[in-house]
Amino acid sequence: MARAENFTCTACGARFSKWSGRCGACGEWNSVIEEAPLSAGPARRTLGAKRGRAMALAGLDGEDSPPARALCGIAELDRVLGGGLVPASVILLGGDPGIGKSTLLLQATASFARAGLKTVYVTGEESRAQVRLRARRLGLSDAPVQLAAETNLRDILTTLEGERPALVVIDSIQTMWADHVESAPGSVAQLRAAAHELTIFAKRRGVSVVLVGHVTKDGQIAGPRVIEHMVDTVLYFEGERGHQFRILRAVKNRFGPADEIGVFEMTGRGLAEVANPSALFLGERGEPVPGAAVFAGIEGTRPVLVEFQALVAPSPTSQPRRSVLGWDGARLAMVLAVLEARCGIPFSGLDVYLNVAGGLKVSEPAADLAVAAALLSAREERPLPADTVVFGEISLSGALRSVAQTATRLREARKLGFERAIAPAGTSPGPDDGAWVRQVPDLVRFVEETFGAGGRHARRREEHGRFHDH
Ligand code: TYD
Ligand code: MG
Numbered sequence: 304m305a306r307a308e309n310f311t312c313t314a315c316g317a318r319f320s321k322w323s324g325r326c327g328a329c330g331e332w333n334s335v336i337e338e339a340p341l342s343a344g345p346a347r348r349t350l351g352a353k354r355g356r357a358m359a360l361a362g363l364d365g366e367d368s369p370p371a372r373a374l375c376g377i378a379e380l381d382r383v384l385g386g387g388l389v390p391a392s393v394i395l396l397g398g399d400p401g402i403g404k405s406t407l408l409l410q411a412t413a414s415f416a417r418a419g420l421k422t423v424y425v426t427g428e429e430s431r432a433q434v435r436l437r438a439r440r441l442g443l444s445d446a447p448v449q450l451a452a453e454t455n456l457r458d459i460l461t462t463l464e465g466e467r468p469a470l471v472v473i474d475s476i477q478t479m480w481a482d483h484v485e486s487a488p489g490s491v492a493q494l495r496a497a498a499h500e501l502t503i504f505a506k507r508r509g510v511s512v513v514l515v516g517h518v519t520k521d522g523q524i525a526g527p528r529v530i531e532h533m534v535d536t537v538l539y540f541e542g543e544r545g546h547q548f549r550i551l552r553a554v555k556n557r558f559g560p561a562d563e564i565g566v567f568e569m570t571g572r573g574l575a576e577v578a579n580p581s582a583l584f585l586g587e588r589g590e591p592v593p594g595a596a597v598f599a600g601i602e603g604t605r606p607v608l609v610e611f612q613a614l615v616a617p618s619p620t621s622q623p624r625r626s627v628l629g630w631d632g633a634r635l636a637m638v639l640a641v642l643e644a645r646c647g648i649p650f651s652g653l654d655v656y657l658n659v660a661g662g663l664k665v666s667e668p669a670a671d672l673a674v675a676a677a678l679l680s681a682r683e684e685r686p687l688p689a690d691t692v693v694f695g696e697i698s699l700s701g702a703l704r705s706v707a708q709t710a711t712r713l714r715e716a717r718k719l720g721f722e723r724a725i726a727p728a729g730t731s732p733g734p735d736d737g738a739w740v741r742q743v744p745d746l747v748r749f750v751e752e753t754f755g756a757g758g759r760h761a762r763r764r765e766e767h768g769r770f771h772d773h
Contacts, residue, residue: 314329375387377410379576386559392511392558397528404474407540408472409437422447424474427479428478431452449466531555543662550663595610595613596676598693611659613656638671646747657674672696695726723741725753728744
């Protein structure tokens with residue numbers, strides 16, 4: 304007989320038959336806890352002889368009208384939702400504690416309420432007075448939002464059945480408590496049960512529900528990943544603590560594109576929309592410095608220019624550091640390996656630090672060439688021209704692969720006053736004449752054209768006793 308899987312990872316929800324210090328599924332430490340089983344009695348029982356109703360089957364060619372969406376007027380939020388709020392949809396908003404989830408949702412509910420939607424805001428974390436104080440600080444006291452401080456799910460659902468709002472915010476799902484489940488609030492079982500009940504309510508009554516979920520490192524409270532599969536839309540609110548801006552990212556959306564981002568700036572009066580993120584991310588650029596390269600990227604449907612910054616310095620230890628912020632560490636290792644193997648430019652014995660300026664997280668492989676450019680510029684101690692943007696994917700052979708949406712990238716660069724672009728060969732420049740786009744077939748040619756022969760890397764190559772004929 305299979306052993307009961309009574310142990311659950313609070314980070315990813317994986318189940319195990321015994322405890323371990325590290326989750327075998329997601330690798331998180333100290334996140335596996337013992338849970339009472341979800342239901343009592345034998346795990347497998349058949350449905351038995353009782354018949355159900357026959358369900359209606361339909362063809363694929365039927366006509367259904369698209370869902371009517373409600374716009375709140377905060378354009379960055381409306382876009383991330385896929386073009387407004389879909390009725391009866393369930394949205395999970397995850398993020399670190401203190402990142403600004405409650406602030407964003409109070410602003411959003413106020414906007415939806417002012418746009419005519421009946422909205423209810425249920426807080427399980429703060430008192431009514433605290434939320435009112437925040438509303439006053441944000442200048443939202445007059446918005447027709449209905450507020451409650453409550454954690455008992457049965458009471459909340461009973462109230463909502465009577466009120467029939469169009470939008471409900473539950474802040475946070477981890478504080479909710481369903482009395483038919485024995486585990487403590489914040490446990491995986493409670494989180495699942497509460498999310499399940501609220502999802503059923505949303506679908507049955509046509510109410511949109513937003514669940515707030517704290518991302519947590521503490522194994523005592525289950526994280527939002529446990530309920531990601533139950534909801535229609537998963538949004539994460541991200542940002543570096545020291546930075547002024549916050550990014551709302553759709554990682555799953557049944558009603559719109561995933562990977563869409565909305566950019567906000569934190570101010571004393573709440574979150575302000577940033578309509579032109581490129582200008583914000585490039586805002587602090589001064590004189591050209593070695594190690595900086597501007598990448599023409601795409602986030603969701605929007606072009607975003609960001610600066611990659613690299614620092615390369617002799618390592619005091621035999622194990623040089625590879626430190627990455629805002630990009631993938633494995634991808635950095637790949638770019639370093641290709642630079643060494645295909646261009647004869649070693650980084651052994653050198654510490655490498657790579658940052659995306661401003662705290663944006665970039666995941667596109669199209670950033671490879673910008674990373675290589677930043678690394679080379681840092682290593683050669685020669686700045687790249689300030690008026691140049693770079694993009695292109697690097698393959699293991701050292702060839703540059705063209706990337707999607709080049710016309711959009713180039714248009715954004717032009718709009719922000721860039722005079723030159725370096726891109727893979729075969730890049731179609733779009734309606735522009737393209738004379739300002741330099742097309743490069745591979746990384747070796749890029750190094751030659753950008754840093755020339757006889758640079759520091761050539762000398763280093765001789766020091767390392769290598770010879771590459773190109
Ligand atoms: P809060 O919305 O409470 O974060 P969360 O719900 O994710 O835990 O915000 C955290 C703190 O930051 C709070 O003290 C208010 C402050 N804050 C601002 O002053 N301005 C802003 O624009 C935001 C978003 C937050
Ligand atoms: Mg909060």
